[in-house]
Amino acid sequence: MASNAAPDNHPYTYQLSHPCVIDDRENGGCRASDFRECPAAPDRVVEDLVPESRRLALPDPNPDDDVVETVTTDGYPTFGAPVGTPVGPWIVGERGCIDITALNPPPSPDEVFRYFQTLPLPQLTTQHQPPGDVLTGLPVIFYTDSPTTQTFTVDIRGFQVAIEATAQQFTWHTGDTTGQITSTDPG
Known part of the structure; x- marks a missing residue:
């Protein structure tokens, strides 16, 4: 059955970032190639974005052992972070023109x-x-x-x-x- 509810203890948090934001975070500035127009049908909002994910600390899968700690799905160290805390760097996905209409952002200056x-x-x-x-x-x-x-x-x-x-x-x-x-x- 489909649901809009997130599963308990979801292993990742997600965000969509503009390429310039990622470049600035990693290199201290934007490049000309960070800006690209995306074709969009009327009443649709399509932007050039990069999906990113970041691990979340999960509850200890073996609470019966003597060591209580949080974990991640891929074994990345949590350093004792509480459950639900983001750990590690953002994992950068593939850049593309993404239809974000369903996310209902306010109208862009171009759309206005x-x-x-x-x-x-x-x-x-x-x-x-x-x-x-x-x-x-x-x-x-x-x-x-x-x-x-x-x-x-x-x-x-x-x-x-x-x-x-x-x-x-x-x-x-x-x-x-x-x-x-x-x-x-x-x-």
Whole structure:
């Protein structure tokens, strides 16, 4: 019968680590090869990870003998560590693209950006002063009085994520030899 319960006295503890974390732990820094993109289907989270395991101290299998001690499944010394204590170094598994959707991590920045790209951002209405037709050679002020910030709340795999879209730059195309005019405020 299948169960989500861990067996009594499980012999290992597990973790998934990013390659950079392992490199930093073993070599004191990351390498360019520690970063790799993994393809993922929509609504799936797939990351480049390394599974690791570490032995746990188990109860003495022969409690009737005169020596009471903890052991590991492969005989690695526990040095008297209490039952359930991790002993020895992490045992590094094979690196790969691992689907971690079932672990339900919060959305990554890349995943939030994919949702952002589908949002219906508003078109800002352009205004100019003086109103009406403009005369050549006279100064004209371009501006928008449309809202320049909009907040969206989206559901990403059960997480409520607030995305705030704010216009940070405005580019005005005047249609004459002036060319483009760029500013950081809306007018």
